[in-house]
Amino acid sequence: MTASILGILLAAGEGTRMRSRSPKVLHHVAGRPMVGHVQSAMAEAGIATMALVVGNGAEKVADTAKASYPETQIFVQSERLGTAHAVLAARDAIEQGFDSIVIGYGDTPLVTPGLFMSIINELQTGADVVVLGFHSENPTGYGRLIMDQGKLTAIREEKDATPAERQITFCNSGIMGLSGPRALDLLDAIGNENAKGEFYLTDAVAVANAGGLDVRSVEGKEEDTLGVNNRIELAAAEACLQERLRAKVMENGVTLVDPNSTFLSYDTEIGADTIIEPNCFFAPGVKIAEDVTIKANCYFEGDTKKGQFVTVASGAVIGPFARLRPGASLMSDVKVGNFCEVKNASVGRGAKINHLTYIGDATLGADANIGAGTITCNYDGFSKYITEIGEGAFIGSNSALVAPVSIGDGAYIASGSVITDNVSNDALAVGRGRQVQKDKWAAEMRAKRKDG
Ligand code: UD1
Numbered sequence: 001m002t003a004s005i006l007g008i009l010l011a012a013g014e015g016t017r018m019r020s021r022s023p024k025v026l027h028h029v030a031g032r033p034m035v036g037h038v039q040s041a042m043a044e045a046g047i048a049t050m051a052l053v054v055g056n057g058a059e060k061v062a063d064t065a066k067a068s069y070p071e072t073q074i075f076v077q078s079e080r081l082g083t084a085h086a087v088l089a090a091r092d093a094i095e096q097g098f099d100s101i102v103i104g105y106g107d108t109p110l111v112t113p114g115l116f117m118s119i120i121n122e123l124q125t126g127a128d129v130v131v132l133g134f135h136s137e138n139p140t141g142y143g144r145l146i147m148d149q150g151k152l153t154a155i156r157e158e159k160d161a162t163p164a165e166r167q168i169t170f171c172n173s174g175i176m177g178l179s180g181p182r183a184l185d186l187l188d189a190i191g192n193e194n195a196k197g198e199f200y201l202t203d204a205v206a207v208a209n210a211g212g213l214d215v216r217s218v219e220g221k222e223e224d225t226l227g228v229n230n231r232i233e234l235a236a237a238e239a240c241l242q243e244r245l246r247a248k249v250m251e252n253g254v255t256l257v258d259p260n261s262t263f264l265s266y267d268t269e270i271g272a273d274t275i276i277e278p279n280c281f282f283a284p285g286v287k288i289a290e291d292v293t294i295k296a297n298c299y300f301e302g303d304t305k306k307g308q309f310v311t312v313a314s315g316a317v318i319g320p321f322a323r324l325r326p327g328a329s330l331m332s333d334v335k336v337g338n339f340c341e342v343k344n345a346s347v348g349r350g351a352k353i354n355h356l357t358y359i360g361d362a363t364l365g366a367d368a369n370i371g372a373g374t375i376t377c378n379y380d381g382f383s384k385y386i387t388e389i390g391e392g393a394f395i396g397s398n399s400a401l402v403a404p405v406s407i408g409d410g411a412y413i414a415s416g417s418v419i420t421d422n423v424s425n426d427a428l429a430v431g432r433g434r435q436v437q438k439d440k441w442a443a444e445m446r447a448k449r450k451d452g
């Protein structure tokens with residue numbers, strides 16, 4: 001039988017240094033709220049049950065956490081009396097009876113499943129308390145792990161530490177594991193006699209040692225537990241996550257011509273032998289197949305909430321300067337060139353949309369050719385309408401296709417047309433004023449004006 005594990009996520013941080021109307025843990029890193037990254041790391045580590053501790057009025061945090069993991073239990077810590085007090089806000093969850101409890105933080109988006117797994121591993125081999133530590137060149141502000149002959153004896157908060165203890169560089173990440181059956185006794189024994197008058201979760205270490213329990217530390221990297229308190233740290237977390245995401249796609253066989261100018265989301269999928277030129281941005285909900293070429297300066301964005309993805313099949317060539325929006329679905333060998341936007345449209349194999357075009361709410365058959373400046377007029381200010389373009393249809397440059405409208409297979413639209421009626425297969429449609437010529441008109445006009 002697999003062990004039952006409860007993950008407790010503290011997210012009652014004030015976040016005032018973000019200078020934001022939005023709760024801190026909802027700020028995005030690589031296209032996802034910070035709290036979502038931590039939930040996903042917990043889930044990947046095998047933590048099936050999660051309890052989220054939020055502050056007052058944090059309904060949005062609760063909603064966001066439940067949107068990705070509906071089973072998440074929500075608890076409110078209405079007074080901010082310290083990290084142990086925050087964990088105890090989830091008392092009802094702890095009382096459900098778990099083998100192991102892992103405590104994480106909603107503002108540490110770089111945390112990896114491996115860190116949680118290393119804690120779970122110690123708990124499953126008999127530890128009662130496990131602390132994730134890291135070595136830091138600049139330990140100021142962190143709680144320090146007090147070690148004695150390889151054993152963790154206590155954690156001392158900066159404010160309570162002696163000058164000698166402040167020299168210690170082994171720091172507390174805050175991430176911790178507790179034996180499920182022992183957790184409540186340990187937490188209830190923690191007092192608040194310290195410099196801040198708070199109930200420190202870190203005191204679980206001293207309490208457990210006093211009771212002769214098995215207390216262990218594991219070590220991670222400082223970077224992985226970076227907590228975000230302001231926009232500068234948010235940007236640092238973003239940079240770090242981008243580096244990881246870029247490394248992952250490159251290891252999977254994607255060429256990033258300039259990795260530092262390629263921006264990916266947590267869920268971006270890109271197939272092998274795809275080449276991405278500089279300055280491309282992938283918002284969430286984008287799946288690019290193998291052997292795609294993406295030229296410089298392109299923007300991709302799906303809508304994961306609505307389940308509308310951007311999908312690009314192999315052999316496609318996109319950009320430079322193309323924008324693919326939610327529901328853009330490009331079959332193999334499609335070309336989308338400069339200053340083209342495609343939204344909620346299925347584009348058939350080999351179709352070409354090469355210059356200055358908007359294709360929205362449309363279906364394009366295979367090998368359709370869309371001339372420069374073509375616009376699907378999909379919106380009348382109230383509703384959106386569909387444009388259907390058949391296989392091998394040829395849309396002359398600067399045409400406006402006023403939806404709802406259907407262009408038949410192999411049909412031909414004269415340049416500059418405004419098409420309001422359906423066009424039959426293989427027909428020619430001309431929807432523009434006829435050209436007139438008045439011989440000598442210009443010369444006569446000039447002569448008249450001179451005389452005047
Ligand atoms: C805490 C640790 C410290 C560690 C550091 C790592 C304690 C006592 N100290 O210090 O050893 O080095 O994190 O960053 O745990 N929170 C609540 N409710 C509270 C208090 C805190 O939910 O009443 C949550 C917040 O989301 C906060 C997090 O716990 O972001 C950490 O609390 P904070 O007060 O910032 O602790 P630190 O001083 O950073």
Ligand code: CA
Binds near residue numbers: 227
């Ligand atoms: Ca903190």
